[in-house]
Amino acid sequence: MTTPAGTTPAGTTPAPAQPAVVMRDVGKAFAARRILDDFALTIARGEFVALLGRSGSGKTTLLRILAELDTVDEGTVLAPRNRSVVFQEPRLIPSERVWRNVLLGLPRRESTLARAQEALAEVNLADHARSWPHTLSGGEAQRVALVHRPDLLLLDEPFAALDALTRLRTQALVHELWHRHRPAVLLVTHDVDEALRLADRVVVLTDGKVGLDLRVDLARPREGTGSRFDDLRSQLLAELGVARPSSPA
Amino acid sequence: MTVQDSRCAPGELGRGSATSDDLATSDDLAAAEPADLAASLDLTDLSRRRNAPGRRAGLRRARWLLRGLVPAALLIAWQWSTSAGLVPPTTLASPKSVLEAARDLIADGELQTALRVSAGRALTGLVIGAGIGVAAGLVAGLWKLGEELVDSTLQMLRTVPFIALIPLFVVWFGIGDTPKIVLIAVACVFPVYLNTFAGVRGVDRRLIEVGRVFGLSRTRMITRLVLPNALPSVLVGIRYAMGISLLALVAAEQINASSGLGALVMNASNQIRTDIVIVGVVVYALLGLLVDLVVRLLERLLLPWRPTIVKS
Numbered sequence: 001m002t003t004p005a006g007t008t009p010a011g012t013t014p015a016p017a018q019p020a021v022v023m024r025d026v027g028k029a030f031a032a033r034r035i036l037d038d039f040a041l042t043i044a045r046g047e048f049v050a051l052l053g054r055s056g057s058g059k060t061t062l063l064r065i066l067a068e069l070d071t072v073d074e075g076t077v078l079a080p081r082n083r084s085v086v087f088q089e090p091r092l093i094p095s096e097r098v099w100r101n102v103l104l105g106l107p108r109r110e111s112t113l114a115r116a117q118e119a120l121a122e123v124n125l126a127d128h129a130r131s132w133p134h135t136l137s138g139g140e141a142q143r144v145a146l147v148h149r150p151d152l153l154l155l156d157e158p159f160a161a162l163d164a165l166t167r168l169r170t171q172a173l174v175h176e177l178w179h180r181h182r183p184a185v186l187l188v189t190h191d192v193d194e195a196l197r198l199a200d201r202v203v204v205l206t207d208g209k210v211g212l213d214l215r216v217d218l219a220r221p222r223e224g225t226g227s228r229f230d231d232l233r234s235q236l237l238a239e240l241g242v243a244r245p246s247s248p249a
Numbered sequence: 250m251t252v253q254d255s256r257c258a259p260g261e262l263g264r265g266s267a268t269s270d271d272l273a274t275s276d277d278l279a280a281a282e283p284a285d286l287a288a289s290l291d292l293t294d295l296s297r298r299r300n301a302p303g304r305r306a307g308l309r310r311a312r313w314l315l316r317g318l319v320p321a322a323l324l325i326a327w328q329w330s331t332s333a334g335l336v337p338p339t340t341l342a343s344p345k346s347v348l349e350a351a352r353d354l355i356a357d358g359e360l361q362t363a364l365r366v367s368a369g370r371a372l373t374g375l376v377i378g379a380g381i382g383v384a385a386g387l388v389a390g391l392w393k394l395g396e397e398l399v400d401s402t403l404q405m406l407r408t409v410p411f412i413a414l415i416p417l418f419v420v421w422f423g424i425g426d427t428p429k430i431v432l433i434a435v436a437c438v439f440p441v442y443l444n445t446f447a448g449v450r451g452v453d454r455r456l457i458e459v460g461r462v463f464g465l466s467r468t469r470m471i472t473r474l475v476l477p478n479a480l481p482s483v484l485v486g487i488r489y490a491m492g493i494s495l496l497a498l499v500a501a502e503q504i505n506a507s508s509g510l511g512a513l514v515m516n517a518s519n520q521i522r523t524d525i526v527i528v529g530v531v532v533y534a535l536l537g538l539l540v541d542l543v544v545r546l547l548e549r550l551l552l553p554w555r556p557t558i559v560k561s
Binding site for chain 1: 455456458459460461462463464465473474477478480553554556
């Protein structure tokens with residue numbers, strides 16, 4: 001099941017009809033377990049895709065393949081060179097100050113404090129440029145991870161370890177940054193409501209294949225209420241095998 | 250103020266039937282003595298026992314005095330037993346004569362010279378040994394081939410008690426400074442090697458992944474990720490090695506030495522001058538203390554990003 005490459009995000013300015021990610025005939029197995037089986041997925045430039053799946057379904061493996069942290073056994077994977085990953089737990093280098101963490105990938109002569117501060121200002125952390133990572137809160141550390149300007153932003157349950165209020169604020173920040181810079185986004189999550197509030201498209205990974213590929217045709221910003229929202233949520237929960245989709249936990 | 254009667258059945262609590270209305274009026278609750286109230290309600294007064302901050306503060310103030318009590322008693326017993334002639338000075342010199350011996354040794358510069366010679370040996374040996382240990386640890390930690398070549402050999406050599414090597418080193422290097430420095434260096438290699446290797450291998454895999462996501466080259470991965478994050482462990486190894494270097498120094502100097510602290514102590518021992526021997530022991534102990542201070546200072550300077558060190 002392949003999604004046509006020429007899709008545009010719903011309710012927003014149309015992104016170029018060019019794909020940022022192309023995955024075709026992808027196979028991946030760990031020992032005897034097939035994680036991805038003849039898997040295909042296309043993400044358009046500027047498109048926000050959320051990936052759902054039961055635990056152990058291979059969501060994170062899929063993201064790690066796109067981050068070049070895991071290899072595929074077979075198939076084709078195309079992705080932009082300029083990628084950035086935000087993990088569930090903040091991964092800042094403890095021995096480098098925040099601003100050095102921000103500029104980690106850059107050559108030394110391009111690494112200036114001013115440049116890092118400019119990037120940090122966008123996530124309201126300019127004052128923390130010279131702090132050590134261990135002095136940041138969990139939410140602040142995740143914001144540092146979000147300052148990069150990638151063509152493909154890979155989010156591996158980045159809100160899962162945050163408290164409820166920080167989670168809402170960080171979700172809003174992700175949405176704002178995506179809206180402003182238009183990277184292609186793959187958000188791995190187990191939270192159906194989060195996926196529906198943020199994404200253009202929600203993909204459910206079932207038995208190594210795309211089990212459901214839903215376009216979220218709701219206007220932004222989304223409140224997470226309404227009959228269409230409930231309808232989409234019911235479809236997703238049914239695909240995820242939750243018995244009573246009308247009353248989510 | 251709502252008080253619930255503990256005697257009521259569990260089911261009654263939920264229905265709200267046992268509220269303050271059924272009990273004494275709130276005026277009674279406010280006015281009654283705690284003990285009476287507890288008795289009439291069949292409750293226990295948990296506020297009866299209180300912290301006694303005054304007593305604890307007193308104890309805290311007296312703490313240093315208390316801790317000094319036993320050492321002071323020992324010192325007095327030492328002075329008394331030696332000056333009363335219970336213990337002959339050839340067995341144990343009195344604290345007073347130890348102090349006098351120290352004063353004399355400092356006055357004619359003998360102690361300073363010996364200290365300089367001995368500290369020089371320990372430091373030279375330590376620098377050489379720690380250097381080899383760090384280098385071997387990095388080679389084994391960073392490259393699989395290096396681990397195969399270096400690790401099993403060093404693990405094997407590690408089981409040799411370094412003191413057992415002294416006779417061999419005397420044959421090889423004579424009785425000058427060389428065998429002593431080599432012994433100290435050999436003793437220092439292993440703790441530094443083991444901790445460097447463990448530190449490099451122990452760097453969080455997830456940080457390495459961050460480096461890969463940002464496309465760091467192998468060189469930058471090592472210099473910016475692996476080495477700084479292995480450094481705490483390397484410093485632990487160096488700290489061990491500093492202690493061991495003193496141990497090796499004492500062992501090496503007691504076999505044969507014509508200069509240094511060990512020579513001073515051994516000569517005094519031959520002349521049954523226990524006062525000078527004790528001076529030597531105390532100086533060795535002070536050296537150990539100094540070494541510990543140096544390591545703490547090093548950690549403070551080199552690891553500013555570590556939360557534990559920032560707090561202390």
